[in-house]
Amino acid sequence: MAYSSLLYLSICLLVLFHGCRAQLEQVTGRSQRPQQQRFQTECRINNLNAQEPAQRFEAEAGLTEYWSPNDEQFRCAGVDLVRHTIQRRGLLLPSFSNAPTLIYVVQGRGLHGAAIPGCAETFQSESSSQFRGDQGSQRRGRDLHQKVRQIREGDILAVPAGIAHWIYNDGESQLILVELHDTSNQANQLDENARRFYLAGNPRGQRRRESWQGSRSRSQSRSRSQRQEERERSPQSGSNMFNGFDEEFLAESFNIDNELAMRIQNRDDQRGRIVLVEDELRVLSPQSRGEEREERGWDRDNGVEETFCTLRLKHNVADPQRTDVYNERGGRITSLNSLNLPILRYIQLSAERGVLYRNALVAPLYNMNCHSVIYVIRGNARLQVVGENGQNVFDGEVREGQALTVPQNFAVIKKAGNQGFEWVAFKTNDNAKTNPLAGRFSVMRALPEDVLINAYRIDREEARRLKYNRDETTLFSSESFGWQRRN
Structure with missing residues (x-):
């Protein structure tokens, strides 16, 4: 009898493990192969240069800077590099990318949320007292959302391709982030350009400042059609995704009125990708002990408890x-x-x-x-x-x-x-x-x-x-x- 019970328990654990693993592979696009094959890119490296950002886009509550995607060294590595400077109470609006992303927190602290498809809203509340950022006795209705993570200097965040995420600066100083998009990863089925899909905001409303370095003579020799193509491929050349839909379709999809449907399209929004939050951002947040345990590495993974919906997305390397x-x-x-x-x-x-x-x-x-x-x-x-x-x-x-x-x-x-x-x-x-x-x-x-x-x-x-x-x-x-x- 004891042997039969042990055998039954082992089979159940094996099924659970493979089920969790299958879910994880579904969200990340990871197959059973031991290692993905990266897209091959041409590397004609005869001379390297230490590069600074080539484009700057100013927003209401921060600044986004892009390294030149046409630089030979980044094309060789198949990556795209971006830096965000988020002011206090600044919110980097929800977006997702066609390529997996690593984000390093250079300075400051904040909150990070990722919307993983198919997962339940495990953060739930009936009152305002459990909301991070709530003040006084103001009451709110019920809210449910997915997990929100506290981030700080030295953290690295991992975001799979296609996962929408947002970041908020709840500290007293600037929050500076450097993110790398791995465009040569097989999870990217488009092309070698990092494409950002915005769920909110109007990136066209941002003020653009260019500082292309070491390529003035080269840029002068480019044809008008080439320059137009580069502008179309500019990382901030579009609006949010809802802007492309008819407002009546949106109203029917969300079961809302047409006026609200038009507002989420953000057509007249001039704030850019990083917006200023009035007062404080109110989100559900548990006591900090669990975050402390994660940051100090006291918990250990055994392959079962880290499932599709409980992915650990950050690790502190400082x-x-x-x-x-x-x-x-x-x-x-x-x-x-x-x-x-x-x-x-x-x-x-x-x-x-x-x-x-x-x-x-x-x-x-x-x-x-x-x-x-x-x-x-x-x-x-x-x-x-x-x-x-x-x-x-x-x-x-x-x-x-x-x-x-x-x-x-x-x-x-x-x-x-x-x-x-x-x-x-x-x-x-x-x-x-x-x-x-x-x-x-x-x-x-x-x-x-x-x-x-x-x-x-x-x-x-x-x-x-x-x-x-x-x-x-x-x-x-x-x-x-x-x-x-x-x-």
Whole structure:
């Protein structure tokens, strides 16, 4: 009898697990294959440049900046990069994209909501006292909505393609976000352009400021038809999706009157994509203990409880306690992949957050299975990037607010400046792998001495110095070389 009960329980758990997994694959578009194949893009990288945003769109309560989608390095990586600056009480209106997205919170705090299709409104209330942002004894009617997450500096948010989401700044300072759209992901069935579909607002109402860099002569030579095509492909060239429907259809669909149907089309709205919320945004929010447990990583996933409707979409990579690589004189690196945020397995993206102390060094290394898009959070550093045949494609300084792409297998070395260096790197694989060229776990350490002697025409002592003079792993301090100290 006991054996039969145990067998029945095991079968039930197996069915439940596969059912949850099937739901997860339905919302993310992830198939049973071990890894998605990315769209192939042409990479003709002869020269890289640290890039700043090329277009600026001012809204009522913030600013949205876009890096040039035509830049060769972003086209090679198959990504699109955007930065939002949201003022206090600013609301980034609901929208969704044709490509999976990673969002890094550079500064501030706020609320994030994602509307996952087919899921119930698990946040419910009958009174105003449970609403975040409610004041006094004002009463409200019943409200139901999906989960709202608190976000803060250092959080990374994962948003699958087609999932509508919104962000609100409930802090006292600006909320700054950098988001990467993986347009080469197989979840994107359109083209290589990141397309944003707005559920509210009128992006045409935003004030546009252009600052295309390093391409003035090239832009002057473009034909009128090419410039028109670029304007049509501009990330803010349209209105919200309801604007394209007839108001009578909308009124019938929502069972509302025509006047309200016309209002949700936002045709005369000049506020842009980031709007100012009067008073405070009132949403349902439980006590903060659950959020605290998630942020500190006290909960563990067993593959059953993280179902389609309870996806964990965020993870903090700025917490020093979550550091994966640490050198007390060099800095620290925290990796985010599908092992500590399982949804990344389905959107095929990962990230890395690094802090490099003054004049410290990251070992020369290369990404084995992905492109890496580096965004500078603070400080400055000198980077060198080397491609095939030993060609140096970048040698220069990167500073706060700039972005640089390091293509797959291109070797990169980072040396922090006097102010130190902090960065976040978005990677186009859910389990990104790097291979260092120097240090304790490097390629050089793994090669036999005689191979080094004959490859470089050096003697045995020089080969041993080449292999063993760096006992550190990835992060190197700025101290003198070990062989000089010993001599």
